[in-house]
Amino acid sequence: MHRPARPVWLSPLAPGVLALALLGAPRSACAQGFLSGPIVFADGHVTLGGNISATIGSDDPGFFNYTDYEHSALRMLRIDLSGAARLAGDHLALVGELRTENFHDLQPYALYVRVRPWSARAFDVGIGRIPPTFGAFARRLYPSDNPLIGYPLAYQYLTSLRPDAVPATADELLRRRGLGWLTRYSIGNAAADHGVPLVSAFRWDTGVQVHAATASGVWSGTASLTRGTVANPVFHDDNSGPQIAGRLQVNPTAGLVVGASAARGPFVTSTAARGAVGDGRDREFTQTAYGADVEYSRGYYLVRGETIVSEWRLPLVRQPWLTLPLRAVAVAVEGRYKILPGLYAAARVDHLGFSRIAGSATTASWDAPVWRSEIGVGYSIMRNLIVKASFQHNVRDGGPLKRHENQTAAQVVFWF
């Protein structure tokens, strides 16, 4: 089975050298003085920021932590360079971010124009490769925003579904249970490739987004029209319909945030849909997702919970038919408690389940359910330099790959 080659930087010494470089440089430069915040120039019109994280973890033969960029989230050197250019005060800004993972390639993670027509009103329009509308975790995109090292399953775990290739029968889908890391189907793109998570945390979609908030800031809402779907954000449209997504958020009291999200759009590419059922029907094969999230913090603790339900409608090609919609339900609860100044402990419990479909010989969930629990600690050497360590236990109920896996990981995070 194909597996990406280990990048050069993953030699045993490399993360240590990087960590030392990160630890040493700022310390020698006068407390918080060295790159302790964004770099501002051009009379304050241009702001540059950066996030660097180096993660080293134990081997992942069960591919529990692989992302849709085919890297393990627990073995990754990630460098983000973000910038904003204010072109007309607060009315117009160009916002972008470049990201590289393991130095493989440089991705334009975000690139959009943000328009605020009225200075006094919280009403903004984003156009381009825009921030996620759906869900809560997707906007906590930097490792320093994640109290642990691993990601919630809904945003990272690769299911066996692909937008560019579809199974002809329920049996074919059932044969791919637990193989979201690398899968292939008989219709559409015949090459083996990874599946999609419920919601991608590693890519942004392209389109138009409108965000508004009440003057008090208690209520806010976001709506967007994009080319891809939450599971498969794209830059170039690959089917004939846009995704509509919305999110409503309320902060009824300080420390409490409650959000609800929904998104719906064509999931299957035109090519795969044509191969399955002929021309002109790709709008029917959709991904619909619903999400609810809550966050409460007070004193030294913070608790978050998020659930996401995603339903896919794929072409029905041959018997035994797929039982539509193919549903996946993810539930994650995480907490963080500060033990001492700069030191915290965190934990997350996560489950990803799938609806059942009937094959010719058996009835089972269309993908193998997964449980993940992770505990960890984080320590701030400086405000913008954090070291983390975590232990992760993964269980997958099915599939040919390893079903139980314990993983340890360490991470150094630096931001400016």
Next chain:
Amino acid sequence: MKRENPPSILCFRVVVAILAVAFAFPAAAAAPRAPRAGAIRGRVELRKLPAPAERRMAVADLGVPIAAPVADLASRARSVVYLESAPRGAFEQSEPARVVMDQRNETFVPHVLAITTGTTVDFPNSDRIYHNVFSLSKIARFDLGRYAAGRSRPWRFDRPGIVRVFCEIHSHMNAFILVFGHPFFALTDLDGRYRIDNVPPGTYSVVAWNEGVAGDPRPVTVPDGGVAELDFTLR
């Protein structure tokens, strides 16, 4: 029974005794008087005003973040001038003081505090949203947790040094607290003017500090009961 003298007679006797001593020992009356405290005053000129801290870049943030309040920009012009070496007796215990550093419009107000050791600083939250004051400075490592509007949490500063204070939730919120073991320091006004009073006469090294930048120590001699002038230029 012993008869007590009335108070008026007692006062008269004391005055007579003092006069007698003064006339009998004229040398004693001419003894050197105690030195009178002086002052140091001047101005700290900033070649360049320090830029306000920008909030951390987060391309996923929806909406336009609020701009730094104008008052916050001006407050960065305030510097601290202090004696590098304090006169004898300067480190005597003083009454514990209590001062306030407010959190208002996502800004610490004031942006700079200069206090003596033993001072307790209250950090009220005057915003509608949560704040979380913390510091990872060596001399004061603390985290006051998240607390809502109307609440306040204190921290007592017992060691001299410079403390940087941040909000865990709002990356652009930061402030300085300069903790001194002596009382010979002053915060400049927005024009950079300062005055350190009650300085015993003598020669001292004086330092000016602004937003993490300290100038080289400058010598100054405070005359008996007089005022020494000393200006600084920073940045």
